Amino acid sequence: MATLFERAAVVGVGLIGGSLALAARQAGLFGRVTGVGRGAANLATALARGIVDRTTHRLEDIGAVDLVVLAAPVRTIPALAAQLAPHLRAGTVVTDVGSVKGSIVGELEKILPASCPFVGAHPIAGSERSGAEVADADLFRGAPCVLTPTDHTDASALQRIEALWQGVGARVMRMSPAEHDRALAWTSHLVHAIAYSLTHAIDATDPAAFACAGPSLRESTRVAASDPILWRDIFLANAPAVLEVMETFTTDLDGLKQAISSGDADEITRRLEAARRARERLDAQR
Amino acid sequence: MATLFERAAVVGVGLIGGSLALAARQAGLFGRVTGVGRGAANLATALARGIVDRTTHRLEDIGAVDLVVLAAPVRTIPALAAQLAPHLRAGTVVTDVGSVKGSIVGELEKILPASCPFVGAHPIAGSERSGAEVADADLFRGAPCVLTPTDHTDASALQRIEALWQGVGARVMRMSPAEHDRALAWTSHLVHAIAYSLTHAIDATDPAAFACAGPSLRESTRVAASDPILWRDIFLANAPAVLEVMETFTTDLDGLKQAISSGDADEITRRLEAARRARERLDAQR
Numbered sequence: 194m195a196t197l198f199e200r201a202a203v204v205g206v207g208l209i210g211g212s213l214a215l216a217a218r219q220a221g222l223f224g225r226v227t228g229v230g231r232g233a234a235n236l237a238t239a240l241a242r243g244i245v246d247r248t249t250h251r252l253e254d255i256g257a258v259d260l261v262v263l264a265a266p267v268r269t270i271p272a273l274a275a276q277l278a279p280h281l282r283a284g285t286v287v288t289d290v291g292s293v294k295g296s297i298v299g300e301l302e303k304i305l306p307a308s309c310p311f312v313g314a315h316p317i318a319g320s321e322r323s324g325a326e327v328a329d330a331d332l333f334r335g336a337p338c339v340l341t342p343t344d345h346t347d348a349s350a351l352q353r354i355e356a357l358w359q360g361v362g363a364r365v366m367r368m369s370p371a372e373h374d375r376a377l378a379w380t381s382h383l384v385h386a387i388a389y390s391l392t393h394a395i396d397a398t399d400p401a402a403f404a405c406a407g408p409s410l411r412e413s414t415r416v417a418a419s420d421p422i423l424w425r426d427i428f429l430a431n432a433p434a435v436l437e438v439m440e441t442f443t444t445d446l447d448g449l450k451q452a453i454s455s456g457d458a459d460e461i462t463r464r465l466e467a468a469r470r471a472r473e474r475l476d477a478q479r
Numbered sequence: 480m481a482t483l484f485e486r487a488a489v490v491g492v493g494l495i496g497g498s499l500a501l502a503a504r505q506a507g508l509f510g511r512v513t514g515v516g517r518g519a520a521n522l523a524t525a526l527a528r529g530i531v532d533r534t535t536h537r538l539e540d541i542g543a544v545d546l547v548v549l550a551a552p553v554r555t556i557p558a559l560a561a562q563l564a565p566h567l568r569a570g571t572v573v574t575d576v577g578s579v580k581g582s583i584v585g586e587l588e589k590i591l592p593a594s595c596p597f598v599g600a601h602p603i604a605g606s607e608r609s610g611a612e613v614a615d616a617d618l619f620r621g622a623p624c625v626l627t628p629t630d631h632t633d634a635s636a637l638q639r640i641e642a643l644w645q646g647v648g649a650r651v652m653r654m655s656p657a658e659h660d661r662a663l664a665w666t667s668h669l670v671h672a673i674a675y676s677l678t679h680a681i682d683a684t685d686p687a688a689f690a691c692a693g694p695s696l697r698e699s700t701r702v703a704a705s706d707p708i709l710w711r712d713i714f715l716a717n718a719p720a721v722l723e724v725m726e727t728f729t730t731d732l733d734g735l736k737q738a739i740s741s742g743d744a745d746e747i748t749r750r751l752e753a754a755r756r757a758r759e760r761l762d763a764q765r
Contacts, residue, residue: 317693337691366690376688379681380696386735387673388699389754394724394731395665396757402662403761404652405623407603410666410761413674413699417758421751428739428747438680439736443729445680449672450725453714461714465707468675471682472703475689475696 197357198260198286199224204252204273206230206239208319209290210264211328214244216361219330227255228325239325252277263289268426271300283308286350290316292377293430294341294370302345310347312354313370315339316363317381321418334362339377341370378434383442385424386435388417483643484546484572485510490538490559492516492525494605495576496550497614500530502647505616513541514611525611538563549575554712557586569594572636576602578663579716580627580656588631596633598640599656601625602649603667607704620648625663627656664720669728671710672721674703 201217203210206228217223228245229252230236236248252273255261261277263270270291281287287309291297298313305311318336320327338358342351358365368376392414395402428435452460487503489496492514503509514531515538516522522534538559541547547563549556556577567573573595577583584599591597604622606613624644628637644651654662678700681688714721738746 317691320694336693339691373691375685376691379685379688380691381693383677384695384699386732387677388695389751390732390735391669391673391728392754392757392761393735393750394728396753397731398724398727399661399665400757402665403757403764405603405625405659405662405666406761406764407622407667408606409670409674409702412701413670414758414761415698416695417754418762419755421748421755424751425744425747429742429744432739432742436736436740438684439732439739441684442677442680443732445683446672446676446725446729449676449679449714450722453718453725454722456715456718458711458715461711462707464679465675465710467682468678468703469705469707471678471686471689472700475678475692475700476704478689478692 195221196224197222197353197360200227200256200258201225201260201262202227202229202255202258203245203262203264204229204277205263205265206235206244206325206328207264208323208327208332209316210262211239211244211325212330212332213262213264213290213316213361215242215328215330216333217357218243220360222357222360227258229255235325239328242325242328244325244328253280255280257282258285261285261287263287263291266423266426267291267293267297267430270297271304274301274304278305281306281309285309286353287311288314288354290314292381292427294339294373296430298341298343298370302343310350312346312350313341314354314358315341315373315377316358317377321416323420331362333358336363338363338365339373340365340367341373342367343370374431374434378431378438382427382431382435383438385416385419386428386439387442388414389424392417481507482510483508483639483646486513486542486544487511487546487548488513488515488541488544489531489548489550490515490563491549491551492521492530492611492614493550494609494613494618495602496548497525497530497611498616498618499548499550499576499602499647501528501614501616502619503643504529506646508643508646513544515541521611525614528611528614530611530614539566541566543568544571547571547573549573549577552709552712553577553579553583553716556583557590560587560590564591567592567595571595572598572639574598574600574640576600578667578713580659582716584627584629584656588629596636598632598636599627600640600644601627601659601663602644603663607702609706617648619644622649624649624651625659626651626653627659628653629656660717660720664717664724668713668717668721669724671702671705672714672725673728674700675710678703
């Protein structure tokens with residue numbers, strides 16, 4: 194593939210940023226890559242693994258680049274953008290990989306210079322592990338990646354960012370920031386809230402039960418090993434949508450509880466069969 | 480290993496019953512095995528795969544056997560035991576693999592002849608798939624298997640059933656039926672209720688969100704593809720414990736919701752960190 198961005202900078206060379214740099218370099222989409230971060234050990238790993246060519250601790254030293262990928266935790270992205278803004282040259286495309294888009298996209302469109310087009314992006318991949326050490330060039334293969342253009346988004350920058358994610362194997366979709374935040378509240382944020390809460394409740398009430406853990410508990414609580422600070426910030430950044438889907442989920446679970454409590458076998462069957470059909474559609478869609 | 484049961488009958492040659500027969504034969508723990516079931520195609524598969532030597536549709540034709548494994552759905556086990564009872568010879572050990580123990584163990588101790596020792600067992604393994612076709616000799620390797628002896632349990636039969644499960648690679652534990660049902664309500668029944676309800680709620684409210692499904696949603700809803708009738712019966716058979724843990728879980732999730740709603744970052748962090756520590760202990764315990 195032709196190089197899309199000759200000089201790229203990745204701010205936050207963790208699982209997502211590192212995997213993107215690795216995949217984009219292998220696909221020939223990135224030329225030279227600068228890794229920006231605070232952790233010296235992590236940057237050294239990124240350099241040693243060939244994820245980046247050059248590293249710096251300072252956003253000011255990012256130099257003349259064609260693309261900046263903000264791959265830092267959600268809460269820090271606006272502050273990083275503000276710090277970065279005076280050092281960007283005109284024409285540099287800026288994108289992010291944040292799990293919440295409404296607040297970030299709105300803020301970044303205000304913070305960044307008009308001459309630097311911004312495209313919000315969210316690759317839906319990852320794991321409970323983190324750092325350049327676990328970066329994986331195949332992480333995005335077949336994974337959804339949501340782009341969240343607005344009325345202000347530059348069409349050419351949007352196309353290039355779309356080509357980047359397609360080039361690393363992602364299945365690219367476009368949604369408004371609000372649509373994205375609502376969908377992700379369901380498919381990711383609520384899933385994490387449930388995993389944390391289920392683990393927390395067992396641990397607080399009946400920790401001996403963990404000895405009976407089978408594959409279903411292990412799988413459904415795997416993400417409770419994710420970084421608490423990162424997830425606290427995602428819950429807070431997307432609070433309205435997260436609270437709404439928590440409420441809807443709890444109401445649904447209460448409905449199942451009522452059916453069990455009253456011994457209503459037909460109602461239980463109806464709910465379980467509808468869920469199984471939906472789950473089968475999810476598998477088929479892959 | 481020495482043969483533990485020269486002639487065994489497995490009633491219900493599905494994923495669990497079929498995998499046990501396969502593993503026990505490979506380990507030399509079972510001699511000849513009769514498969515009992517209603518589905519002709521499934522019995523033919525079991526025969527073709529060498530899971531059993533002989534098949535029958537009729538419990539009356541089980542013949543003189545040293546062991547009967549009741550590997551049928553929870554709700555049908557007491558009725559099967561009642562049908563089987565007149566045809567058992569003295570000394571035949573009877574065991575089951577049901578996911579709920581309180582009701583089954585109590586009933587079977589009454590239904591079965593005093594000369595036929597009963598040992599309740601629950602191997603915690605499986606998947607959302609079913610049938611002899613997916614039976615797997617390695618299914619129980621490293622998996623917990625809970626035996627639920629009572630004051631009436633024959634010590635020698637208990638030892639033999641323990642040796643059987645250890646012989647197929649399971650990590651055997653002993654609990655009272657009530658302890659088992661409470662632990663499994665947490666680690667399996669609630670997990671399934673959540674998976675069904677989460678899938679049901681998304682499908683009913685926001686089905687387009689499924690397009691954004693990442694690994695966390697896929698993993699945590701995998702078991703929503705499980706057999707609805709089987710799970711309806713498990714929820715009903717263990718209703719008191721299931722309802723109690725549903726309530727405790729919902730209260731915990733509400734606590735997290737309150738913390739998000741009021742923007743209490745410290746409280747969110749505290750909950751997420753406690754959950755992560757518990758999840759790490761669960762991984763370490765494997």
